[in-house]
Amino acid sequence: MRALGAKVRKDVRLEKLLREFRQVQFDVQSLQLQGKTPGKELVDRFTKLAKAAEAEPALVEYLAAENAYGRMLGEVQEVLEEAFSPDVPGALGK
Numbered sequence: 001m002r003a004l005g006a007k008v009r010k011d012v013r014l015e016k017l018l019r020e021f022r023q024v025q026f027d028v029q030s031l032q033l034q035g036k037t038p039g040k041e042l043v044d045r046f047t048k049l050a051k052a053a054e055a056e057p058a059l060v061e062y063l064a065a066e067n068a069y070g071r072m073l074g075e076v077q078e079v080l081e082e083a084f085s086p087d088v089p090g091a092l093g094k
Contacts, residue, residue: 001069004062014059021049 024046031038053059
C-alpha cells in the first residue's frame with residue numbers, strides 16, 4: 001500500500017483529488033451520522049469527485065487497497081475483542 005500511496009503523492013493532481021474526495025466524503029458522512037441529509041450541492045460535488053477518482057487507475061487501486069486494509073484491521077479487532085471478552089468461555093479476559 002505504501003508504494004501505491006507514493007505513486008499517488010508523486011502526482012500533485014491525484015493527491016489534490018484524493019484530498020478533496022476525502023474531505024467531501026467526510027462532510028457527507030458527518031451529516032449522515034448526525035441524522036441530517038446532505039444538501040444537493042454537497043452530494044453533487046461528492047458524485048463528481050467520485051467519478052473523477054474512478055477515472056484514475058492509480059487512485060482506484062490505492063482506494064481499493066486502503067479499503068481492504070481497513071476491512072482486515074476490522075477483522076483483527078473483532079478477533080481480539082472476542083479473545084478478551086469476559087462472556088466467552090476460555091477467553092483471556094476472564
